[in-house]
Amino acid sequence: MDTIFALSTAPGKAGVAIIRVSGPAAHDAVRSLCGDVPVARQASLRVLRDREGRRLDEALILTFEQDRSFTGEVSAEFQVHGSTAVTTALLDELGSMDGLRPAEAGEFTRRALENGMLDLAQVEGLADLIDAETEAQRRQAMRVLSGDLGQKAEAWRRSLIRAAALLEATIDFADEEVPVDVSPEVGSLVMNVVEELRREIDGVGIAERIRTGFEVAIVGAPNVGKSTLLNALAGRDAAITSEHAGTTRDVIEVRMDLGGLPVTLLDTAGLRETEDAVESIGIDRARNRADQADLRVFLVEPGQVPEIQPMDDDIVLTAKSDLNSDVGNGISGKTGEGVTGLVDRIRETLAARATGSGVATRQRHKDSMGRGMVALEAALQLLPMGEDCADLAAEELRTAIRALDSLVGRIDIENVLDEIFASFCLGK
Numbered sequence: 077m078d079t080i081f082a083l084s085t086a087p088g089k090a091g092v093a094i095i096r097v098s099g100p101a102a103h104d105a106v107r108s109l110c111g112d113v114p115v116a117r118q119a120s121l122r123v124l125r126d127r128e129g130r131r132l133d134e135a136l137i138l139t140f141e142q143d144r145s146f147t148g149e150v151s152a153e154f155q156v157h158g159s160t161a162v163t164t165a166l167l168d169e170l171g172s173m174d175g176l177r178p179a180e181a182g183e184f185t186r187r188a189l190e191n192g193m194l195d196l197a198q199v200e201g202l203a204d205l206i207d208a209e210t211e212a213q214r215r216q217a218m219r220v221l222s223g224d225l226g227q228k229a230e231a232w233r234r235s236l237i238r239a240a241a242l243l244e245a246t247i248d249f250a251d252e253e254v255p256v257d258v259s260p261e262v263g264s265l266v267m268n269v270v271e272e273l274r275r276e277i278d279g280v281g282i283a284e285r286i287r288t289g290f291e292v293a294i295v296g297a298p299n300v301g302k303s304t305l306l307n308a309l310a311g312r313d314a315a316i317t318s319e320h321a322g323t324t325r326d327v328i329e330v331r332m333d334l335g336g337l338p339v340t341l342l343d344t345a346g347l348r349e350t351e352d353a354v355e356s357i358g359i360d361r362a363r364n365r366a367d368q369a370d371l372r373v374f375l376v377e378p379g380q381v382p383e384i385q386p387m388d389d390d391i392v393l394t395a396k397s398d399l400n401s402d403v404g405n406g407i408s409g410k411t412g413e414g415v416t417g418l419v420d421r422i423r424e425t426l427a428a429r430a431t432g433s434g435v436a437t438r439q440r441h442k443d444s445m446g447r448g449m450v451a452l453e454a455a456l457q458l459l460p461m462g463e464d465c466a467d468l469a470a471e472e473l474r475t476a477i478r479a480l481d482s483l484v485g486r487i488d489i490e491n492v493l494d495e496i497f498a499s500f501c502l503g504k
């Protein structure tokens with residue numbers, strides 16, 4: 077096994093930079109840089125020297141023993157001064173040592189997974205935590221990283237193993253004088269798992285939204301003030317505004333943190349009939365995106381009706397309230413009137429939806445749970461058919477167990493690893 081090393085903090089100038097080393101030669105590397113191997117898990121200040129004995133930097137060193145580190149391997153971390161020159165010199169020095177090589181992106185985490193320090197769902201949680209930009213994303217990622225999904229999966233597994241064992245006992249003792257009907261107990265064990273799976277599957281859509289962001293589309297006729305409103309919401313000039321109708325030809329996206337929720341605001345082309353081919357493509361695209369968005373904010377001038385039908389939660393406002401002060405429910409991107417109220421409304425609407433999320437957060441989880449559900453429902457149908465179908469029902473339970481095992485990576489791991497690790501950065 078190679079010993080790997082990498083800069084684990086972001087590259088560039090900083091107060092401190094952390095370089096990680098993991099693998100069998102990690103402590104040898106520490107010894108050759110600073111003369112000894114400091115006590116494990118205790119910060120120790122040392123002068124680092126290169127092969128020729130020249131000072132590289134003064135560093136805080138942390139060493140970890142096998143099974144008591146992030147990767148599960150013998151490892152070490154150097155906290156050095158965060159300049160490019162220092163980190164480059166130390167990385168060069170490490171690279172010149174026998175058995176050491178630079179880590180690939182995500183390789184530390186991959187080793188943690190291989191050594192059983194994290195399960196697959198926790199690896200996903202870790203990736204999400206590193207990507208988290210808002211409070212809701214951080215909380216959700218922490219739940220996954222702390223292993224909640226793994227615990228649920230373990231509880232489901234125990235229930236289903238018990239159910240399968242009961243069924244198998246029926247098969248083995250089918251000739252006994254007094255057969256015990258196990259199907260009520262098996263049925264209730266399976267039903268409980270099915271119900272929990274259903275709840276989790278329902279919550280994945282929202283959890284994915286929290287992960288990737290809610291889309292909020294601003295829609296309305298040309299020149300009604302959509303871009304101006306978007307700029308007011310974003311607090312900066314993100315979209316182009318002009319007096320010329322049809323300026324916004326494509327969909328402009330601005331990512332924002334709205335009270336902890338990740339939101340992508342979409343400024344869409346003004347909806348109207350047009351002869352202009354380019355503008356008409358923009359309008360089609362705007363309609364599509366607006367349809368698919370999680371929420372729509374309609375801007376209408378007095379007397380106008382929205383071009384597309386607002387849905388339940390959608391927000392309909394009177395545009396340019398500074399010019400239309402006699403009409404209620406207005407907003408003005410120009411003066412800022414009503415903008416704070418709109419932000420609150422968007423946040424409340426989305427926050428109400430965000431409460432529906434569980435511990436499963438990805439399409440991958442949904443797929444595994446879906447496969448489990450199908451098998452469990454088949455088992456439930458077989459149960460009332462008596463002993464003759466007991467072995468078929470037991471087989472369905474085993475299929476469900478396998479499907480749920482893939483949630484935490486007990487099986488079928490290879491084909492998902494590359495996809496999951498593709499998002500990891502160097503040093504993680």
Ligand SMILES: Nc1nc2c(ncn2[C@@H]2O[C@H](COP(=O)(O)OP(=O)(O)OP(=O)(O)O)[C@@H](O)[C@H]2O)c(=O)[nH]1
Nearest residue numbers: 299300301302303304318322323324346408409410
């Ligand atoms: N008085 C007033 N004028 C506004 C307001 N919002 C926008 N305007 C003006 O209306 C014109 C159009 O504004 P935009 O924000 O570009 O409108 P839009 O809906 O994005 O237009 P398209 O991109 O063509 O669809 C500009 O001259 C703005 O200055 C407002 O709240 N009050």
